Amino acid sequence: MLLLTRRRHQSIMIGDDICIQVLGIMGHHVELGITAPKNISVHREEVFLALKEENKASAQTQWIDFKRVMKKIKNSKKGI
Amino acid sequence: MDESAISIKPIAEESSSVETFNISDKDIFYFNEGLVGFSLSRRFALIKPAEAREGLYLLHSLDEPGLRFPLVSSSLFPSKYRFTLTLNDLASIDLRDINDASLYAVMTIPTHVKNEVWLNLQAPLVVNKKNQQAKQIILDGKLFPIRFRVEI
Secondary structure: OOOOOOOOOOEEEEOOOEEEEEEEEEOOEEEEEEEOOOOOOOOOHHHHHHHHHHHHHHHOOOHHHHHHHHHHHHHOOOOO | OOOEEEEEOOOOOOOOOOEEEEEOHHHEEEEOOOEOOEOOOOEEEEEOOOOOOOOEEEEEEOOOOOOEEEEEEHHHOOOOOOOOOOHHHHHHOOOOOHHHEEEEEEEEOOOOOOOEEEEEEEEEEEEEOOOOEEEEOOOOOOOOOOOEEEEO
């Protein structure tokens, strides 16, 4: 892992076009400004990991369970 | 238009049936970034199983055998579900007219609770019907839950 020390308003470049700037430091919180090309997705790690886990859980759906749900929803009067 | 068939392997040991779906070119969608955590799978077929009611689909990978996601279309979403697409999101699937868009949520079927399903409303799938480009959008903040519980 590369370790860098930055002060407020200093930045880090990743490649040619991703820039991460330290905007402010408040106690244990660091405020970062990120500039990146449109095709680069930027997300908080915990959000990304949670979504990855949820997609994984969905992908593990067994056909038999999907069939059960299809049947149940079809017969249900209240809908989904 | 070429029709190809996708086979879903029997899941239950005792089941010998293989589910086969016919798909045509118009059912194929391109996720240029894949789904979150599944970036290697780009091409998917959107399948409506014969026994499914309106609004239930399977998103079946054409790149990774066996990878598929149950989906629910927005017609079955809670009515208060509204969000704004960012310019980046619009650009990434070249969406110029909102009427060309369809919206889906990835559904998780919990195995330990039999009377509910979960819809991922924080990361919906937006599909551009015109060019068949699609993207799993990640909505910021805590507007909508990853697990929106729906009783069935």
